[in-house]
Amino acid sequence: MSAARPKVVIVGAGFAGLAAAKALHRVPVQVTVVDQHDYHTFTPFLYQVATALLEADAAAFPVRGELRRLGNVSFRLATVTGVDLDAKAVDTDRRRLPYDYLVLAAGGVNAYFGHSEIAGRSLGLNDLPEALQLRNAILARLEAAAWASDPAERARLLSFAVVGGGPTGTEFAGALAELITGTLTRDFPDLDRSEVSITLAEASRHPLSVFPQPLPAAADRALRDKGVRVRSEAMVAEVDQTGLRLKDGTTVPAATVVWAAGVRASHLADGLGLRLGSHERIAVTPTLQVDGHPEVFAVGDFAEIRTPDAGQPLPMLAQVAIQSGRQAAGNIGALLRGETPQPFVYKDLGTMATVGRGFAVADMGPVKLTGQAGFLAWLVVHIARIAGMRNRSLVLTNWVSGYLFRNRPVRLIVGPRETDQAQLQGQR
Ligand SMILES: Cc1cc2nc3c(=O)[nH]c(=O)nc-3n(C[C@H](O)[C@H](O)[C@H](O)COP(=O)(O)OP(=O)(O)OC[C@H]3O[C@@H](n4cnc5c(N)ncnc54)[C@H](O)[C@@H]3O)c2cc1C
Missing domain, CATH: 3.50.50.60 (FAD/NAD(P)-binding domain)
Structure with a gap:
């Protein structure tokens, strides 16, 4: 060179x-x-890591491996x-x-819009460490609830609030509902689904409001069908140890708050x-x-x-x-080459978001899909984007077992004991 x-x-x-x-x-x-980091994160799969469907390495791959064949490109961590x-x-x-x-x-x-204290009182889903921390927190709350003899404390531990009904918050809320209904109620024999509350607080009328109608309304119905309480036109004023306080003065109790309200x-x-x-x-x-x-x-x-x-x-x-x-x-x-740089022209290839297993919305120009048709489109696009044979087979195996048997294989709390203790005590 x-x-x-x-x-x-x-x-x-x-x-x-x-x-x-x-x-x-x-x-x-x-x-x-x-x-x-020495890895590239495939962010569309982060919510699946956070809800125990995929291993962390299914949503990331080594940067050096990706660049090694490019003779004039090197990497520095x-x-x-x-x-x-x-x-x-x-x-x-x-x-x-x-x-x-x-x-x-x-x-x-x-983004916390000037309320930096929210960072310490909520969990994010913007990168791989955050997805793993969120998975740990969900599972640790369930374990703590198994010890709780006071019904009020048990209800507190089993309350989750997701702030922000964009694609990240909506996909996560749908997948969390399925993790609890489909898998954790089998793992925890004393757990009744009705004890668990999952609230999605969204400032607009429907989640996924960036999509054209009727897709947001369809996503809203799909979330409610899964038992997610959708609080629409809900502006969050404060996040504290008890959960959310909304601008209209009402509260949403939550031991675990997931912040997906902005980037x-x-x-x-x-x-x-x-x-x-x-x-x-x-x-x-x-x-x-x-x-x-x-x-x-x-x-x-x-x-x-x-x-x-x-x-x-x-x-x-x-x-x-x-x-x-x-x-x-x-x-x-x-x-x-001494030529004039050209303006950027964006080619919109469409956007998609899932609401749990078997349901997605897809906006592809004149084609708008919901439900299973949307989910099929989501599957095809995302299978094509998974890098490498190993990751593809890993992801497909977990998806098939998740789809057919409602299995979420990565139900593991992995992290320092102090963190687990803090989570169990509700200290974010
Ligand atoms: C949970 C989630 C799901 C998403 N799903 C979708 C989806 O389905 N479809 C879609 O189109 N978009 C989706 N997005 C949005 C998409 O991920 C982003 O638009 C995209 O990642 C932007 O790419 P980027 O290269 O600009 O930034 P990134 O992919 O975020 O990469 C930025 C890189 O910069 C590195 N970096 C940052 N600061 C520093 C520093 N100071 N020093 C060294 N390195 C640094 C980071 O480590 C990172 O590797 C999703 C995002 C999230 C969080």
Whole structure:
């Protein structure tokens, strides 16, 4: 590899960062991908990890394995702490990495809308460690309830609230209801399903309000059929040890609160001195460059991308990330050839969300599916996206056993004993 090749640093090995790295494979540059984890997370499966259907490694794969065949791409495990835009260098907790071109693809984290105390009183579902922590918490609550002799304490331990009826909150709530009804009532002979309360608090009229009607109404019915209490038009004012307090003054008791109400750009965005847009994302030009620094691109969830045709910022979705990562790579190639970078045009391939086993909504342009038809479409799309034979067979085996026998094979509390104790005592 020639040392004279321009250096490209990509921050983040998520959907956008990996797509950019792969697209730079045939461009005469030397690429370094930096991530704080050595794995890539397939986020659509996180709710299945949290509800004991899939092992953690079915929702993640090693970044090095993904990049090893790309001769001009290397990987460094490090947390990026800042960027010196004038010196053209990325600061990490290891050492500085100089660049000629930079692709910022650091993704998103949970957003608490100025209420940072909620982070300590709720559990998130934004990455793999959070999914595992959530699985531990659910199972630990059930174990604690098995010891509880006071009915009020037992009811408290068996109360769950999910805040946010977007795809993450809706998929999780549906799967949690099935974990309890289909599997845990068999594991815990004293457990009666009616003792368990699962509430989904959603600010809009229906969950999945980003989908066109009639899909949100269908998802709402499917959740209620599974025993989820849907509180629509519910604005959460406070989360405390007892559960939720809503803006209308009512309360939702919950020993376990799952926060799925919003996402913002990774906190790295805050310290870069770049213009921020909605959700604290880096504002970019139509060609995905940042103001005043044409050598710096921001993509995926980390960027607020407004396309010339759409006008509105694009949603934080995997396809937006993949396509924008590829476009940034293409524009780096264009700059190297002395050509003009091209504006990003997003191709909407559709969106989908499941509500438990056998039910999904799918919005694919003129085609809108619900129920089993939606679930079939979801299955086909997601089987195709699972990376590698091993992961595919692992996932399929668990899905078949889950579908046919209502089995959730990964019902394991794995974690330090102190954490379990804290969870059992209801201290989040
Ligand atoms: C539970 C869940 C389910 C989802 N389901 C879907 C779905 O079904 N369909 C869909 O289209 N979208 C879905 N999404 C959204 C989708 O995951 C995101 O839009 C997508 O991951 C964005 O890709 P990205 O590359 O921008 O960021 P990410 O995939 O989040 O990758 C960012 C990477 O940057 C790394 N990073 C962050 N900060 C630093 C730092 N300071 N230093 C080093 N590395 C850093 C992270 O470790 C991560 O690997 C879901 C999201 C969640 C949370």
